[in-house]
Amino acid sequence: MKAAVMEAFGAPLKIDTHWPDPECGPRDAVIELEACGICRSDYTIWNGGMEWVGVVPTLPCVMGHEYCGTVVEVGREVHGFQRGDRVVAPFCQGCGTCEFCRSGHQNVCASLQLPSMHFSGGYAGLTKVANADVNLVPLPESIPSEAAAGLGCRFMTAYHGIVDQAAVRPGEWVAVFACGGVGLAAVNIASALGAHVIAVSRSDEKLALARKLGASHTVTAGPDAPAEVVEITGGGAHVSVDALGAAETALPALFSLRTRGRHLRLGVSNKKDQGQISIPVDLIAFRELSLIGSFGMQAARYPEMLRMVESGKLAPREMVGDTVRLEQAGDVLASMTGYETVAMSVITTF
Ligand SMILES: [Zn+2]
Ligand SMILES: [Zn+2]
Numbered sequence: 001m002k003a004a005v006m007e008a009f010g011a012p013l014k015i016d017t018h019w020p021d022p023e024c025g026p027r028d029a030v031i032e033l034e035a036c037g038i039c040r041s042d043y044t045i046w047n048g049g050m051e052w053v054g055v056v057p058t059l060p061c062v063m064g065h066e067y068c069g070t071v072v073e074v075g076r077e078v079h080g081f082q083r084g085d086r087v088v089a090p091f092c093q094g095c096g097t098c099e100f101c102r103s104g105h106q107n108v109c110a111s112l113q114l115p116s117m118h119f120s121g122g123y124a125g126l127t128k129v130a131n132a133d134v135n136l137v138p139l140p141e142s143i144p145s146e147a148a149a150g151l152g153c154r155f156m157t158a159y160h161g162i163v164d165q166a167a168v169r170p171g172e173w174v175a176v177f178a179c180g181g182v183g184l185a186a187v188n189i190a191s192a193l194g195a196h197v198i199a200v201s202r203s204d205e206k207l208a209l210a211r212k213l214g215a216s217h218t219v220t221a222g223p224d225a226p227a228e229v230v231e232i233t234g235g236g237a238h239v240s241v242d243a244l245g246a247a248e249t250a251l252p253a254l255f256s257l258r259t260r261g262r263h264l265r266l267g268v269s270n271k272k273d274q275g276q277i278s279i280p281v282d283l284i285a286f287r288e289l290s291l292i293g294s295f296g297m298q299a300a301r302y303p304e305m306l307r308m309v310e311s312g313k314l315a316p317r318e319m320v321g322d323t324v325r326l327e328q329a330g331d332v333l334a335s336m337t338g339y340e341t342v343a344m345s346v347i348t349t350f
Contacts, residue, residue: 002350003124004329007060009048013123013330019062022120022128026075029132031087034145036122036347037066038329039153040180041268043336045116050268052275057116064122064329064347065091065115066153068139071132078132088139089129091115091153092296096134106134106298107160123329125350137302142310147317149346150181151305153296155316157266158185159305161241161294162193166264170194172238175229177221177253179206181344182266183243184319188213192313195239198232200225200252205342213318221248226255236261245269247277254280254289262290318343325349 003019024030042063049056057063068088071081081087093113094106101109113130115121120128129135139148162168174190176183179201191197191214198217199210207218219228230236236258242250245267254263269275283289297305308314321343324332332345 001125002326003062003120004326005060005062006046009059010046013333015327019120019124022126024073024075024128025130026077027131027133028075029071029078029081029087029129029136030073031067031069031089031127031129032072033067033069033122033125033127033350034348035068035149036064037149037153038332038345038347039066040336041065041153042116043333044268044270046333047271050275052269055114055117061116062120062124063116064124064127066149066151067122067127068145068148068152069127071136072126074132080133081136086139086141087129087136088148088151088302089135089137090156090296090299093130093135094298096131101134104298104300106300107296123326123347135299137299137306140306140310143306144317146320146323146346146348147309150185150316150319150344151302151309154181154319154344155185155314156297156302156305157294158182158189158243160297160301161264161266162186162189164297164301165292165294166239166241166262168193168195168239172196173198173233173258174239174241175200175233175237175253175256176210176215176241176243177249178242178244178267179203179210180243180339181319183241184210184213184343185316186241186243186266187215188314188318191215192308198229198237200229203340203342209318209342213315221252226252229256233258235259238262239264241266243267247273250277250279254283257287257289259287260289261287262292264292264294266294320344320346323348
């Protein structure tokens with residue numbers, strides 16, 4: 001099959017028309033790609049991965065983990081899906097049998113399967129989904145493929161974080177720090193739930209998009225941002241979201257909280273922080289703040305989110321900047337160096 005292959009970290013991706021097709025194990029499905037988003041996590045992997053949590057792929061590899069497509073092959077032990085089904089899948093694919101999968105938390109499976117780490121991802125004509133009965137989700141025809149691409153990573157990550165982990169309630173103040181893909185999705189989802197959302201970003205363009213997606217207030221990132229959030233909310237946000245994962249967003253997000261507020265970590269750390277950030281622990285104790293982690297989302301939680309997309313309450317299509325050909329994926333990654341990209345690029349021609 002045709003694939004955009006990473007042969008060396010940081011090097012241009014190489015188009016290989018003879019990359020091996022995915023092997024379909026007895027419990028797997030092979031998907032023909034309709035669309036695949038280009039995620040900041042791919043950029044991080046392209047830059048050498050996240051060795052501090054063991055996420056470094058073996059090269060050469062094919063990235064791409066937020067995609068949708070059509071099933072073209074299923075293993076003999078797959079019962080719930082067949083050839084021709086239009087599907088989406090989470091990037092974090094569970095085994096279905098470990099302690100965490102059996103309690104419904106397949107997104108934090110003890111033996112997670114991740115595209116680009118464990119098998120070829122979606123920067124290709126085909127990819128596979130491990131343990132298809134556990135991880136595939138039927139995709140309604142009414143949701144266009146560019147919109148569905150982001151449902152495999154940024155959008156579902158934000159949904160799980162806002163709805164399941166931080167349990168945002170109507171009327172609460174939610175401050176979202178950083179308005180990349182996952183941040184904008186968090187803005188959209190929290191507003192759809194009836195929360196009052198403040199978006200914080202350095203970029204006026206991203207703040208304008210955040211308003212379009214439901215933010216009632218916007219604040220320019222900088223040293224005064226926490227004080228502005230505290231003032232707007234009359235005492236601090238009930239929930240603050242770090243949608244970037246760096247110290248520059250985590251700390252102001254913590255300082256923006258109201259007493260007993262919840263801090264949600266949606267972003268992944270970077271090379272500079274290496275997964276370690278100093279945080280104000282006494283403030284956390286004295287004001288009874290909560291720190292909440294969130295990772296991906298399990299397939300079983302998708303139908304509720306898809307219904308909200310179908311009804312128009314959630315607007316993942318608004319977050320798509322441009323659609324590109326597979327050959328352009330490497331250039332898009334290279335353009336992500338300065339966090340200047342607004343909205344996401346989606347590969348729609350393979
Ligand atoms: Zn498992
Ligand atoms: Zn991603």
